[in-house]
Amino acid sequence: MFDFLTSEKGSLRVERKNLELEPQEVIVDSFARKNLEEGFLQERKLEVPISKTALRVFFGAFLLMLLVFFSKTLSLQAFSGTDYRELARKNVARETFLTPDRGIILDQNLVSLVVNLPSFDFVCDKRDMPFSNLEKESILKHASQLLNQDFSALKKEFDENPNPLMLLKENLSHESLVLLNVREKDFPGCQIFENKKREYVKGDMFAHLLGYTAKINRSELGGLEGYSPVDQIGKDGVEKAYEKVLRGKPGKFVVQKDAQGRTIAESLEQTGESGQSVVLWLDSKLQETLVKALQNVFSQTGAKKAAAVALDPRTGGVLALVSLPSFDNNMFSEGLSFQDWEKLSNNPSKPLFNRAIAGLGYPTGSVIKPFVGMAALEENVIQDTTSLFAPYEICVDNQYTKEKECFRDWKFHGQSDIKRAIAESVNTFFYIIGGGHEQFRGLGATRILEYLRLFGWGSKTDIDLPGEGKGVLPEINKNWRLGDTYHLSIGQGPFAVTPLQVATATAAIANRGKLLQPQVVKSIQGGESFNSTLVRENFLDPENIEVIRQGMRQTVTRGSATGWLDDLPVKAAAKTGTAQTGKVTPDGKDYLYSWITAFAPFDNPEIVLVVVVEDVKEGNVAALPVAREAFQYYFSK
Structure with missing residues (x-):
């Protein structure tokens, strides 16, 4: 009641x-x-009801909190659940990728150019190190002292690198290996990791072709699967282009640990597979011959930079690829210090730069003339029997100054046909067929460029090496004048091509009309063989090709290569050239690019060779003696 x-x-x-x-x-x-x-009892009640507005606010806040809670739960379970489960699994499971033996690189005669050697790295797993930051820092400090490492740099990398595995030192010396084994308990969470490193046979002889391996960096590690911080990866050359083939398939070893970090189980989850070896088209002895011949030229002329490319015109196979100065690629696989890297990368001679295939290339000088001559024959500007008077100089009106502008030859030649013009490098003949003169209508710059592009200039050859450049062809605009066309006709002016582009174009003349893609790797052992890739054929009249070939043969028999290539074991054909560098010697002579492009034997060519030597003092012969030595070796095997 x-x-x-x-x-x-x-x-x-x-x-x-x-x-x-x-x-x-x-x-x-x-x-x-x-x-x-106080008289209020009759007017007041002990309970005051909550307002409807307050109830609505309270109810809305409650619903909002419930929605946030539900959304977060959904996110964790439905969307991030897999990630968190994987993180939880990794907290108790340590995955180690077992680096497979890397495939070997061999030349066409199965001569090994690189071997794998055992090496040892010192690695720390942050998950197994003491929890305290002070203890971790103490471990790093002791390691830096023992391994002669910079502590600040080591700690910075340790703090900033999100990967749980941290490479403290690669390629441990025998002394460091012994000390670390003795003091193993001083470095909890760290261990010595057995690895492999590359040793290149005659490293600087093949550096730009083979490239090199080095430790994988943080950005590469983040974008690739199956790699760990201790792995080597191809950084340049064949090593980079064929990384997947050479590397093989890593194994996977898993260690299960409990909450206290004690090992409770171990298992091999994935068996590794060794990398496949690759066989190159390379003739390593030819490469060595070219390098030594160029070094002899350097000592005789004072030049210091050069490039050479040799191709098989039947297949497009790269028989040699030289860039000087070079570098020892073993420096990278052994672990290059920051100071050594700075010294190498800042070297004014740019030894890392692959002069044979990279960058813009060089102005060609007169080695362009066979291709301009081919264009003139194809466009019926001349016939093989056309004879033109080639004066010592041609003078035309400058459209801007209205004054006479004269373009000279290197000497007077007189009457010339296309064969003699190629053999003796008659500049004024090519001025006339290239740009025209008086009543003779020449090709014009647009048609010259059209044929150069057909030969592959101005675009990459798609060689199976990284870092290829495409050169640069001039742009024809309203400021282009007749003198510019004259310069283009003899390989001067604002354009450049790589030695590789000259080699592939020459191969199309040597093999009578097939433009082939150059190929470094011949086959993968136990796997694929690479057939020649045809870029273009039937784009030139066979009769016109033969006229140009005869002109290049005449270069050897009674032209600019006579005395150098006319006494070889086989018949050769060639075109020499020099291009201005814009630099002058103290006594007023020009520094030049010295070129030769050649092929042999003449009837059934087996090799195309291109050589360019930089900064050759006017009056010196540089490229011809190199070609001579290379052909003498190649045809006396």
Whole structure:
């Protein structure tokens, strides 16, 4: 039953059926008495209802919190669940990729150019190191002292690298290996990792062709699967282009650990497969011959930079590829210090730059003339019997100054046909067929460029090496003048091509009309063989090709290569050239690019050779003796 509150003069009394008094009633009784005395009891109620607005706000906040909670739960379980489960698994499972033996690189005669040697690295796993940052720092400090490493750089890499595995030192010396084994307990979470490193046979002889391997860097590691911080990866040359083939398939070893970091199980989850070896088209003895011949030229002329490319015109196979100065690629596989890297990369001679295939290339000088002559024959500007008077100089009106501008030959030649013009490098003949003169209408710059592009100039050859450049051809605009066409016709002016581009174009003349893609790798052992890739054929009249070939043969028999290539064991054909560098000797002579492009035997060519030597003082012969030595070796095997 309910109790009732009544009042009598100055007193407050509760009437109830039972005599039991509950604690809260004491408070209510006091409150009621006070209000009764003040006359408010009849007007006030002890309970005040909550407003509808407050209820709505409270209910809305509750729903919002519920929605946020639900969304986060959904995100963790449905979207991030796999990631978190994987993280949790990795907290107790340590995956180690077992680096497979890397494939070997061999030349065409199966001569090994690189071998794998055992090496040892010192690696720390952050997950197994002490939790305390101070303890980790102490380990790093002791390691830096023992390994003669810079502590600041080591700690910076340790702090910034998100990978749990940290490579502290690669290619440990025998002394470091012994010390680390003795003091193993001083480095909890760290261990010595057995690895392999590359050793290149005669490293600087083949550096630009083979490239090199080095430790994988952080950005590469983030974008590749199956690699660990201790792995070597191809960085340049064949090593980079055929990384997947040479590397093989790594194994995977998993160690299960409990919450205290104790090993509870070990298993081999994936068996590794050794990398496949690759066989190159390279004739390593030819490469060595070219390098030594160029070094002899350097000592005789004072030049210091050069490039050479040899191709098989039947297949496009690269028989040799030389760039000087070179570098020892073993420096990278052994672990290049920052100081050594700075010294190498800042060397003004740029030994890392592959002059044979990279960059813009060089102005060709007169080695362009067979291709300009081919264009003139194809476009019926001349015939093989056309004879033009080639004066010592040709003078034309300059469209801007309105004055005479003269273009000279290197000597007077007189009447010349296309064969003699190629053999003796008659500049004024090519001025006339290239740009025209008086009543003779020449090709014009646009058609010259059209044929150069057909021969592959101005675009990459797609050789199977990284870092290829495409050269640069001139842009014909409103400021182009006749003199510019004259310069283009003899390989001067604002354009450049790589030695490789000259070699592939010459191969198309040597093999009578097939432009082939150059190929470094001949086959993968136990796998694929690479057939020649045809870029273009039937784009030239065979009769016109033969005229140009005869002109290049005449270069050897009674032209600019006579005395150098005319007493070889086989018949050869060639075109020599020099191009201006823009630099002058103290006594006023020009520094030149010295070129030769040649092929042999003449009837059934087996080799195309291109050589360019930089900064040759005017009057010196540089490229011809190199070609001579290379052909003498090649045809006396």
